[in-house]
Amino acid sequence: MSNSPVLPTLPARREFLKGAGAAVTALTIGFEWAGSTRRAVALAGAANTAPPFAPNAFVRIGADNSVTIISKHIEMGQGSYTGLATVLAEELDADWAQVRVESAPADATRYANLAFGKIQGTGGSSAIANSWPQLRDAGAKARAMLLSAAASEWHVPVAELTVEKSVIYHAPSKRQASFGSLVKKAAALPVPDTVQLKDAKDFKLIGHQAARVDVAAKCDGSALFTIDVEMPGMLVALLKRPPLFGATVKSFDGAATAKVEGVVKVVQVPHGVAVIAKSFWAAKLGRDALTVEWDDSKAEKRSSAAMMEEYRRLADQPALPARKQGDAKKAIGEATRKISASFEFPYLAHAPMEPLDAVVKLDAKSCEIWAGDQFQTIDQMNAAQTAGLTPAQVSIHTLYAGGSFGRRANTVSDYIVEAVSIAKAYGADGTPIKLQWTREDDIRGGLYRPMYFHKFEAGLNAQNELTGWHHVIVGQSIMAGTIFAAGMKDGIDPTSVEGAANIAYGIPNIAVDLSTTKAGVPVLWWRVVGSSHTTFAVEAFIDEVAHAAGADPFAFRRKLLEHEPRMKAVLELAAEKAGWNSGPLPKGKGRGIAVCEAFKSLVAQVAEVSVDEGGRIKVDRVVCAVDCGTAVNPDIIKSQMEGGIGFGLGAALYGAVTLKDGRIEQGNFNDYRVLRMNEAPKVEVYIVPSTENPTGVGEPGVAPIGPAVANAVFAATGKRVYVFPFSKSDVRS
Amino acid sequence: MATTFLLNGTSTTLDVDPKMPLLWAIREVARLHGTKFGCGMAMCGACTVHVDGQAVRSCVMPLSSVANRQVTTIEGLKSKQAKAVQAAWIDLQVPQCGYCQSGQIMSATALLEKNAAPSDADIDGAMSGNICRCATYPRIRAAIHAAATAAKA
Numbered sequence: 001m002s003n004s005p006v007l008p009t010l011p012a013r014r015e016f017l018k019g020a021g022a023a024v025t026a027l028t029i030g031f032e033w034a035g036s037t038r039r040a041v042a043l044a045g046a047a048n049t050a051p052p053f054a055p056n057a058f059v060r061i062g063a064d065n066s067v068t069i070i071s072k073h074i075e076m077g078q079g080s081y082t083g084l085a086t087v088l089a090e091e092l093d094a095d096w097a098q099v100r101v102e103s104a105p106a107d108a109t110r111y112a113n114l115a116f117g118k119i120q121g122t123g124g125s126s127a128i129a130n131s132w133p134q135l136r137d138a139g140a141k142a143r144a145m146l147l148s149a150a151a152s153e154w155h156v157p158v159a160e161l162t163v164e165k166s167v168i169y170h171a172p173s174k175r176q177a178s179f180g181s182l183v184k185k186a187a188a189l190p191v192p193d194t195v196q197l198k199d200a201k202d203f204k205l206i207g208h209q210a211a212r213v214d215v216a217a218k219c220d221g222s223a224l225f226t227i228d229v230e231m232p233g234m235l236v237a238l239l240k241r242p243p244l245f246g247a248t249v250k251s252f253d254g255a256a257t258a259k260v261e262g263v264v265k266v267v268q269v270p271h272g273v274a275v276i277a278k279s280f281w282a283a284k285l286g287r288d289a290l291t292v293e294w295d296d297s298k299a300e301k302r303s304s305a306a307m308m309e310e311y312r313r314l315a316d317q318p319a320l321p322a323r324k325q326g327d328a329k330k331a332i333g334e335a336t337r338k339i340s341a342s343f344e345f346p347y348l349a350h351a352p353m354e355p356l357d358a359v360v361k362l363d364a365k366s367c368e369i370w371a372g373d374q375f376q377t378i379d380q381m382n383a384a385q386t387a388g389l390t391p392a393q394v395s396i397h398t399l400y401a402g403g404s405f406g407r408r409a410n411t412v413s414d415y416i417v418e419a420v421s422i423a424k425a426y427g428a429d430g431t432p433i434k435l436q437w438t439r440e441d442d443i444r445g446g447l448y449r450p451m452y453f454h455k456f457e458a459g460l461n462a463q464n465e466l467t468g469w470h471h472v473i474v475g476q477s478i479m480a481g482t483i484f485a486a487g488m489k490d491g492i493d494p495t496s497v498e499g500a501a502n503i504a505y506g507i508p509n510i511a512v513d514l515s516t517t518k519a520g521v522p523v524l525w526w527r528v529v530g531s532s533h534t535t536f537a538v539e540a541f542i543d544e545v546a547h548a549a550g551a552d553p554f555a556f557r558r559k560l561l562e563h564e565p566r567m568k569a570v571l572e573l574a575a576e577k578a579g580w581n582s583g584p585l586p587k588g589k590g591r592g593i594a595v596c597e598a599f600k601s602l603v604a605q606v607a608e609v610s611v612d613e614g615g616r617i618k619v620d621r622v623v624c625a626v627d628c629g630t631a632v633n634p635d636i637i638k639s640q641m642e643g644g645i646g647f648g649l650g651a652a653l654y655g656a657v658t659l660k661d662g663r664i665e666q667g668n669f670n671d672y673r674v675l676r677m678n679e680a681p682k683v684e685v686y687i688v689p690s691t692e693n694p695t696g697v698g699e700p701g702v703a704p705i706g707p708a709v710a711n712a713v714f715a716a717t718g719k720r721v722y723v724f725p726f727s728k729s730d731v732r733s
Numbered sequence: 734m735a736t737t738f739l740l741n742g743t744s745t746t747l748d749v750d751p752k753m754p755l756l757w758a759i760r761e762v763a764r765l766h767g768t769k770f771g772c773g774m775a776m777c778g779a780c781t782v783h784v785d786g787q788a789v790r791s792c793v794m795p796l797s798s799v800a801n802r803q804v805t806t807i808e809g810l811k812s813k814q815a816k817a818v819q820a821a822w823i824d825l826q827v828p829q830c831g832y833c834q835s836g837q838i839m840s841a842t843a844l845l846e847k848n849a850a851p852s853d854a855d856i857d858g859a860m861s862g863n864i865c866r867c868a869t870y871p872r873i874r875a876a877i878h879a880a881a882t883a884a885k886a
Contacts, residue, residue, distance in 0.1 A: 077830030077867045211826065218831030219822045221767020221807035225832060228766035236761075261750070280770075281750070281757045353771050353779060353832040353866045402769070402832025403866045439772040635826055639872070643829055646868020669776035669864060678857035680870035 065180035072111035076401035079636035091139030095165035106376035106396040125599035125696020149185035244299035256289035267425035300520025311453035319513035326509030331468030335459025346656035348449035354402020362423035372401025374408035382413035449526030499534030505560040539594035539707030578606035578623035592711025594704035607708035615732035629692035644701025650675030652706035741809025751797035767807035778863030781836035788843035814845035821880040829867035
């Protein structure tokens with residue numbers, strides 16, 4: 001890390017600097033794992049002294065007793081800093097009050113996401129799951145070395161020592177020593193090859209309610225986001241992008257822009273024309289004054305309605321099999337009763353509260369980036385390529401992100417590459433430049449959750465048993481053409497069919513087919529990815545099948561989950577806590593249920609809704625049950641379920657990005673509506689007790705809310721919802 | 734042209750374009766970064782500050798409109814209600830990404846300064862202009878009730 005001056009104007013900023021390693025005082029003697037030499041290496045405080053081979057560089061303990069845990073994952077609201085620190089601090093027996101978290105530098109060698117291979121990045125609700133063994137091991141080894149240091153100092157056996165809250169005790173001699181007092185000695189010891197991890201029954205932090213490490217700074221305005229980065233001489237850039245995806249700059253006239261006070265330079269970059277100014281406001285006025293002529297000969301000019309028409313036709317054409325079990329066609333052909341339905345899902349923008357932004361300081365030999373960076377080593381590679389540097393010459397400071405929901409994790413590194421391109425076009429002279437997107441840039445900027453069409457046929461036999469299930473999915477691939485394309489098998493993008501191809505219901509004959517479309521609209525994973533549409537389709541359709549079978553929707557699902565004990569258990573827990581069998585709700589109200597597995601976590605939700613005479617849907621209450629293995633921090637799990645429900649509900653009720661002749665029709669929160677306070681339901685969350693390895697919670701809570709609400713609307717009105725968002729359907733009873 | 738106003742209790746003169754939105758004057762000229770940019774058209778509330786005690790969206794207010802008025806940002810909160818709100822926010826662990834929370838806290842504080850015991854409907858009325866994409870709404874609601882109780886004590 002460098003000493004670049006992020007101006008410390010507030011106490012928390014000073015903390016940030018300290019945390020970022022730039023101002024660690026000489027008093028802090030840290031130690032860090034140097035795995036390949038099996039030795040701990042003493043660090044004399046300063047940054048940039050990390051040994052070159054340190055695959056487990058996750059903790060630093062200061063002589064001041066501070067325990068700094070290094071997070072390889074971004075904190076974008078999901079609670080990763082707290083969760084990751086909890087896992088390590090648990091095995092270390094650290095005093096939670098002394099724990100702080102700093103973000104790791106971009107480094108695939110030490111900080112790869114073990115779920116991604118050799119890439120450092122956050123996604124797929126994998127932060128805790130992939131770090132669980134790694135951080136427990138790191139914490140336990142640190143603890144073992146501190147114990148050895150104390151044992152050798154006091155000439156007593158390690159077995160006679162105990163640890164509590166960063167203090168080591170020797171009861172027989174009534175001696176005690178803080179971690180900080182043992183740092184120097186511990187650093188000189190060899191790292192043990194193996195250590196005993198704690199038994200779950202001995203956990204003191206895991207499973208308890210540790211306060212989040214980031215909350216206090218987020219309640220007084222001092223938390224540092226990219227938009228808050230300020231440096232001497234820093235300029236602000238806004239980029240005018242083409243109105244159609246795929247269009248390029250033909251020519252531009254910057255004369256009026258140049259006259260705007262504060263505008264410094266207008267530069268053309270591959271993605272458009274950038275206005276670089278002394279302030280956001282000058283850059284904004286300058287961009288407004290800019291005239292650009294676009295070459296749209298290669299641009300996407302279709303309307304989304306026309307594309308959906310095409311998708312509908314494609315659903316009847318041959319497609320690639322994503323799952324084939326038994327003979328679905330035959331079973332449905334022989335069925336006593338056939339049920340069919342189709343569902344339409346629009347493009348969705350992520351719309352994180354902090355519009356995309358990045359600060360870049362580029363010169364001939366280095367590129368330094370500050371961003372709420374979610375794909376550090378992919379961004380490092382793309383930035384290097386753009387700048388004409390090597391990845392090693394690109395350093396990334398990962399800051400808090402004001403939300404992401406997948407948007408900042410993209411393989412083209414769009415906003416990072418734009419910022420580097422602008423810095424390069426400016427002259428690559430080391431001037432720090434902050435690229436700031438506006439909300440309109442964000443809503444119209446692409447990388448949307450793809451549009452999809454789903455078509456179903458199912459068959460019930462004479463005993464009203466579900467014997468055949470045929471599901472066709474039509475839409476763009478997220479992975480095709482990216483570095484993640486290797487994850488595709490036989491032409492199937494797993495992110496298009498997850499939640500559908502792997503349905504847990506015990507149906508003897510299943511066919512799930514995928515028809516992958518091409519469009520000039522860039523697409524990306526959006527919180528809970530494939531399950532953002534597949535879970536809706538599956539859970540709304542199974543509800544319809546249950547109704548056709550004359551069965552209770554909960555009982556029908558439960559019976560089909562007899563061989564899936566964990567999923568059945570979350571379904572039962574949600575139903576029980578919601579009072580599913582407590583009798584009908586008053587007229588105009590209804591209950592709906594849905595269940596899913598996403599990223600190995602299981603979530604069931606029961607929604608209670610009211611539908612007024614005008615067809616306005618109000619979700620009154622949501623009961624959510626989740627099984628995510630070991631609950632590292634139950635309060636964060638609850639918060640992620642609450643948040644996932646609100647995020648998914650907003651999209652289900654209102655979310656849609658539509659194109660008219662290639663132009664995005666929405667631009668801000670007035671026409672890209674999201675959930676607001678007056679629309680937020682009461683949420684109750686119940687966690688299934690478990691000692692399984694932990695799985696993710698950032699995304700799974702999003703998936704079941706749409707279908708739970710749609711099924712509740714049916715219970716209230718007798719009307720099914722087939723088109724997203726619900727505001728486009730007439731649900732008056 | 735310079736604009737003079739009271740910023741967090743201190744007389745402040747900012748010599749910039751008086752048409753510059755208050756948000757950017759606060760952030761880039763007065764260099765107080767707690768107030769956030771979210772939409773630029775008063776649709777999300779991330780930029781909420783108090784002008785003469787009223788919660789307003791600073792992204793659409795020209796700097797000139799606050800001449801000689803009192804502007805309070807998250808950095809300048811001092812009232813009993815504000816402290817109760819911030820304490821409740823921490824106690825109930827409201828923030829997730831945290832980006833909208835300055836604005837949420839400013840709106841909640843303005844509500845409690847006028848209404849010591851807001852109902853759920855009052856909270857809907859005062860808070861529905863503040864978007865939280867992490868959907869921390871249930872906790873915001875609970876924290877406002879908790880802060881109301883604490884501020885009365």
